[in-house]
Amino acid sequence: MRFHTRKWVKPEDLNPNETLFGGRLLAWIDEEAALYAIIQLENSRVVTKHMSEINFMASAKQGDIIELGLDVTRFGKSSLTLRCEARNKMTRETILTVDSITMVNLDESGKPKPHGKTEIEFVRDRLDNND
Template structure:
């Protein structure tokens, strides 16, 4: 799994327990999943359809640096299913895991459309082909 995105837990991200608010972390994950999908499917029109059980393992605190990892699991006809792990950048302590996030490829009309992808591609693969 590649961990590309890092976030710094700041005072405005905290809940009343002085730990990272779960909703803020889910916002960051949803954004990262969308960006990953846009790059993979080469289409900026994507939406989140499904997020499976969210397993909160440890709670980050103010000042922690976390990193979000996203990985493609399967490619559907109009969708891509991802998995996600979040960990503490410095300690490598697990923070959260999500087994499935399904993102759907949309056409200009906002309806699901086939994307034609079957495997992970990297920008270098597209440039050299």
């Protein structure tokens, strides 16, 4: 799994128990999944269709650094399915896992659009080396 993003837990991210609010973490994950899918599918019109069961395993407190990791598990005709892990960089504990996040590629009218992708691409591989 590649960990692409780090988030710093700040006072505004806490719940009444003074630990990381789960909804804040899920918002970070949804944004990270969207950004990842946009880059992979080369289309800014991508939406979240489905998120499977979310398994909270640990928490985080103010000042902790959270890492978000994503892996592609499936390329559909117009979708990309990811799995996610959020971990606490300070304690090395897994905070949560999401087995399946389905992102859908859309056309200009908001309808699912085939993307033609079958494997993960890295930006460096898309660059034309003949310049």
